[in-house]
Amino acid sequence: MGNGWLDAVETYVANTDDPRPLRDWLHGQGLEPARLDRLPQWSTIEAAAVGRIGGERPTETHVDRWVADAVRGAARFEGGVVVLALYVAAVCVEAWGRSSHYDRIVGVITAAQRATAADGDPVTAAVLRQLDSLRHEIDVARALVCTAPMAMVPPAERVLTVARRAEEDAAELAEVCPPIARYLARLAVAKTAYYRGIVAAARAVGEFEATGRAALPKVRRAIDLLREAESSGATGDTFDTTELRAHRRSLQLLADAVDDDWLVVEAGKIIYVYPFAIRGAPDALVVRAARRYGAGWRLGGHPVRWMRDFLPVGDTWEGATERRYEGVVLELPDLTITTADGRPRGPYRVELRFSQLGNHYLRVESAMRDARAGNVYEALHRAAPEHGMETISGKDHESNLGEHVRQILTELGQRIVHSVSHDPLLRGPLEDAGRPLSRVEVKARPDLYHVVLSIQDAALAAGPGRGAPRRRVNSVEELRGAVGWQILGHPVSEATYALAEWARYTPAVRKNPLAGLTLAHEHVIATLNTTVLVMLGTPNVMVEPLEAMAEFTASLEGLIGAWREKIVEYRLRLVESMDEAERALASGRITGVGDTLAQLQNQQLVLQRLVAEAQSLLMHIFGPTLVSAEVERDILDRLAEATGVNRLRADLYEQLEQASSGRAEAVIDALARLREQRARENQALRDSRQRILVEAFAWLFGAASISGVIQVLHDAEWMSGAHAVRWSLSLVALGGVGCAWAMLRLWRRK
Template sequence: MHRDLVEALSEGELQPLREWLTGNQVETGTLHELPQWDSARFPELLPSSRRLADRTDSATAEILAQLPKAAAAPGGVPLLLLFVLLSVESEWEISYHYQPMWDTLSGARNCLRDHGAMVTGEDAVLARAVLAMMESLAAQISAENAMTTGQLAAQEAALDTAVAKSREAAGLAGRAAGEYPDLSAFLVDRAAECETYNTAVGAAVHAVRDFLATGASLDHAIANLEAAEGGEEITDSVYLSELRANRFSLMALNGVRHEPWLRIDQGKIVYLYPFATRGVPPQAVLNSIGEGADGWRLGGVEPLAVNSSLKLDDVWDGSDAFKRHYDGALVSLPGVVMCGTDGEELGRFQAEIRFSKLGNHHVRFTSDITNVMPAELYAMTLRAAPEHGAVRVTFEGNPYTVWPRLADLAVQLAEDACRRLRETEATAQADVVARQGMFQLVVTVDAASTTPGPASSLPRREVRTVSDLFKAVGAQVLTNPVTYLIGSLAEWIRYATDNELSSTTTGLIGEQTVRTSNTTVIAALGAAAFTQGTRGSVAEFAASLDGLFAGWSLELADHYERVDGFQTRVDAAERHQDMSAQALSALSRELDAEKIRLNDFATGARSTIALIRSPSLMASPVVADSLRLVLEHCGFQQRVAELNAMIEEVADEQLGVTIEKLARQREEQEAKEEERRENRQRAKLEVFLAVIAAAGVSGIIQVLQAGFFESDGAATWAVVGVAGILFVALLLGLLLWPRSRRNR
């Protein structure tokens, strides 16, 4: 029984099982979408930040609705649960949004807990086996979540749970071999494979923890991984690739066990989340903040302070001819606390929102770096990304409002600020452009040392040159961007220090700035603390420009859509020829207004870009050069070129062509209407003249006859009367003669 289904599942084919369930009246569409983060059936809590609403109740209700249908067929309920399990596994392969997966698995467990009475016999035993596999899968997802947050202890604990639940599933499945031999064997094999894999990885995590704490050898853990990889229990290609990736990472760690390891003794890490406000000028935003931001609630808390300055040093007091400079307003917020799912505190951050006169606004979280080894530094950098695992992020004093990561909180703060701006009449049209993935890290290294191995307790040797800094084990964390995914333990050890993803600038007294797509590292060993303020502000300024460009791009997208709408209307008018010249003139005025709006936007954007490029933005030519180099390395020029190309495309290739086409249509339509008007006037004239001719000729003859036959005086008056009649006819003819409107 079920042999064909089991054989297909063994080959990774889910469709036959789906068809079998459908044949038993089970509706599989919603079931399959339950764990999908982007499912249209389940609304998001915050669409822009992709924080997902809890789906546990939805999953419970949906599985319960299908349970009686499945229960009518032998083995139906275990197969229904297996379909849900495999749907979650499929989603896990492509998504870092773990919550919908956990919710789906929890919903299945709740459903069987409360309504399992309808399942009896060996069906019930197999159903419990699949539920145990679900709990094992939930623990594996928790282990990956812990890995992406740098919580090795939590990862090891989750893997131990996964192993225990796999053993439980195998034991339960074996008890149903009598009635369902094929399905039982399939579940036993999967459970055994899962147990072997998680046992090997769990041992590797434990070994890495010991290695980082004491420098203990990883030889035994590497051998275990190799044995699991080459054994017969694991056949799944995904599992095998992960074992291999972990083995390579442990081998790389083991190979540098006795080399100098980097230790950041003192530094700072800044998490920047740029955003833009559209629909209102930046100065209006600053005015609204100055008038009432101290009473706002942002992310559920009130600001600690609102400052009308960004508190920049005087190097930003430039010499722009139009008195423009970089400054703005600063909204300081309570401190932010990040804790792991097990309650362990992972970090504390100062939080603020910076609003700029130039429009490069950003949410800013800051944390000190003290006595940090590479693995810890790597975990700290990962906290910026939307791919960071789910943790608990709260404001101090408000533990009840929780975000799963810093990126979610940052987007929430930007959106809340925009909502409050819309409460003021001057900024009622404000709209926000904020995305989780639009982040930048700025890391400052003030003091560093090396230890002869990974243990932080080993003797330290002060690092005095940047060259020595980047030679130490762990420096690759500083020279690579924050990754969008993690595939193995201590994956950072396999990163290359010298790579094409980063660029380096050397400044005064040997300090170096290393720039990647989402990080800036300032290594200025032995520099006085107050000198770091300028370097940091330059790096943060360049990093914050992402929001400005995002806002401009969206503004251009709006222009594009409006122009596209104009094109559609103009093309329709050309096809149907049903628009009057007056309607075409009105449409032309709309196009002219759009052209003015686009020109105003382009002028404003290019003016801001010119100021950013200008040496007059900074008071110091040396600092201006530093900013120029940072901008070059962050692709500023390329983004400007792309923006200009988009402006030209909308202005010339779309709007210009549309205006020209409309002008031709308008001219043709006016000519047609003028011709029709002239024809009507000519017809009127001809009728009038015909009447005059008919009545006038006979009348003139009568007048002349009467005058000539009465007397000389009467004849004279007859001639004068006839002349008058001819004069009036001539005058009316001139007045009624058709004229071209274009000559008026």
């Protein structure tokens, strides 16, 4: 069997969930499959470069070069390109099953097809056509994540076209390459069963949302097709089967609710809050930079259209001290978004809000009118970075709102650094504080967002269709049993995995966190990333302050997160220094004790200052001085508790307490004692040396003095010359010996 490639393919075809036989064969030929493993995997990207919809996008040249090298290497072996193509498909499917970073996967598929375009082998061509199928399947998933069922239909139909061609390829290759023929035949059956059901289900959901009961026969037919595909065994025990089951359950729930009342948001507002922090510069300095230069910045491909040198906040934030909620607003051009199935959304008003307190955030606002359950679900999920590709005004490529926000905040950091670096009045305070511009950066987690939805007018429709009769409601109690109410009490999940997935949400049982503080027939629902204000019949003058407080609470997540990171960073530095100091203490090293002690004391002072600043800011934000009345303070406290901000605050307080723990003081005290001990030992050593030097000189001077006495005795003829000489020499020798002994002791003390 040649070089064994058919054996590898046979083993793989017997269990297509396990590509290791292909990998082992490629490795045995020296073709480095590990390099191919990495290309479609998002987890091989550095954390700072990960974008939630595509991650770091390697250039086409980069991917092409790696894949082309692999194809050239594989072409040297019989069957090598076939095995390689199968392996590329396998690792791409594996990556797709784990992540929504579709761009990397599609890039690898494109590179493989480009590199093998000239290969005339019919077996290779048949396998590569399955990469086309995978590309179309990813497009189906993208449309699903966009909550655009009708956009799923064209790529799903293209998958069916490829499946029909796979049947033909299987028949043609039955004698040429039986393992590949079996592989293609099985794929054709599985893809046909699955995507026939997907096409029927997507069309049924789309028509059901538009026409209601009139689409019920199609919904039931789609349910039957999905059940048939599940029970046929065509898809095997794979994630395709579980997805079929999930789609079927959603459609069944829709069909069961066709005669129920359906929620319609007749008038409302949706606000997306994307908190961020700016590291390396005081927040007041950032506000000054935005106030001076922000009007000339270009962010996210758009120039700033207007700058307001104040925050548009009401009397709620008047406060009791001069440290008020103040800042500056940069207004960007409005956005319009076209969904994957061609529906226009917006306009969206986009603002960057900078606060003296440090709770900066990017704010996106749009009106909501005549929104039914599916529309509300779509609007809530648009905030998530995992939301699918849509068309955003002013962009020449498909993107989504989360990616657009990420681009704005990335460019914001560059604009701030550039503005500060060219203004001595802004740069001076940083230089005086020893803060390099290189450390100034915008910090924003891609998954950190909050949606504020306010509903001011709602109705109940007798069914899901656009033309279903409606009746306006006057109380929240009338809405609780409506289809769609369950969406309002559910946090935005990271992705959508089934058609009309919201139909399977459990009804909201969350208590009103503002109970007793709102009017009758009003209701507030808060989750970790949503705040829904159902304010039926409430004037805007009362709704807008609540919206502002919900925004403010959401914006604190970025501020608290930044302080946590800052404290952790400085604590790590301090811990590293303490560990080094403790190792020095344990080993008894005496060199550099003073420098180590000074470094520790300086780091401890810096950390204590940070802790004090953080505690002061938290006391102000969560204390009685920020807002003007106790009622508003209570509202903020309750919203912070309901949305999880209090948990984050508690975590930060724990970090602050740990930062103030006694380990550093204990190490510093030990180092200080060691330094004092070393100082006493050094002083004793110096004293001992001085005594020895005095002793040495005493021997010399003593011998010389006695020699002088002998000379006087000789001159007085009391001693003969010979005796005088002998005594003088003896005394000089004794003095020299004594001096030498003293010097030897001195040398040993060094």
